[in-house]
């Protein structure tokens with residue numbers, strides 16, 4: 001019989017990320033489907049707070065690797081911690097989120113344990129008594145269902161595919177797992193974390209709404225002039241008020257590279273589409289974006305889609321949006337910002 005392990009690192013404040021809590025749901029659902037026991041494995045500077053968050057999740061045991069050395073993202077210590085947790089739990093299936101930290105260490109863990117790994121899993125199920133993982137290929141154009149006989153089987157789960165575990169916190173009993181830290185393991189040191197502040201950070205995978213800006217924001221408008229500065233103000237004003245996540249069309253982000261006047265807060269990381277990202281927000285609003293197929297293909301996991309465009313026969317009108325508002329996005333967003341206060 002399989003034994004499932006949910007494995008996660010703590011965040012800087014000792015908590016668990018939403019993505020990790022989603023991976024916990026994935027592990028729990030899989031274990032319940034298999035009728036298999038499942039354990040929790042946590043590592044970080046101090047795992048006590050995270051353990052109390054998952055205390056009521058029904059795991060047979062909570063194993064923890066604690067210590068300053070495990071508080072920072074570093075391949076050597078992360079891989080050693082995860083390997084030790086997997087061994088402590090005698091895990092045959094190990095589930096973690098596919099954030100950068102777990103994704104970097106997990107392949108090494110699979111190799112050290114003589115197991116196999118599948119990354120970016122979007123679904124876990126049990127078929128004919130066997131665990132089955134779903135993941136996309138060719139930029140999610142194809143979905144494959146995978147099962148493996150090899151164990152341990154390591155799986156990293158993509159964010160946004162499972163509901164985050166939100167059971168009541170409680171008192172957890174953590175079984176400490178000792179991992180000796182050698183000098184060689186801590187050769188890499190963390191000097192500083194350079195990250196934009198929450199307000200500057202416009203890519204927000206956890207947001208309820210994806211707001212997409214298209215090249216129309218920079219084009220000449222009815223008065224014969226372009227209004228890029230106004231566009232920037234309206235877009236940032238809306239993002240600040242709504243806390244929506246920002247996406248963009250390729251045409252708009254490419255303009256920056258071509259030396260044209262462009263919205264300075266946009267980078268290629270914002271690009272949605274065939275050669276960009278495929279976000280998973282429950283709702284999406286496209287503005288000044290034509291809705292061409294190479295762009296809209298990136299919307300396939302976005303739930304409810306709406307668009308604002310001056311052109312009644314734009315791509316969104318061809319069955320690509322649930323609602324198309326044929327309107328001037330400058331006027332619409334100005335009004336929305338006023339309403340949001």
Ligand SMILES: Cc1cc2nc3c(=O)[nH]c(=O)nc-3n(C[C@H](O)[C@H](O)[C@H](O)COP(=O)(O)OP(=O)(O)OC[C@H]3O[C@@H](n4cnc5c(N)ncnc54)[C@H](O)[C@@H]3O)c2cc1C
Pocket residue numbers: 213214215216217219221248249250251252271272273274275276277287288289290291292293294295298308309310311314327328329330
């Ligand atoms: C191989 C390949 C890969 C590609 N990959 C991607 C990709 O990953 N992502 C992507 O986005 N594109 C991709 N493209 C490009 C794609 O085909 C389109 O060229 C691009 O998406 C168009 O961007 P846009 O809709 O913002 O600009 P435009 O086509 O210029 O559309 C601007 C829109 O703004 C509207 N508009 C103007 N002013 C206003 C206003 N005031 N109010 C409301 N609406 C207004 C116009 O009516 C128009 O519909 C790819 C193309 C190829 C060939």
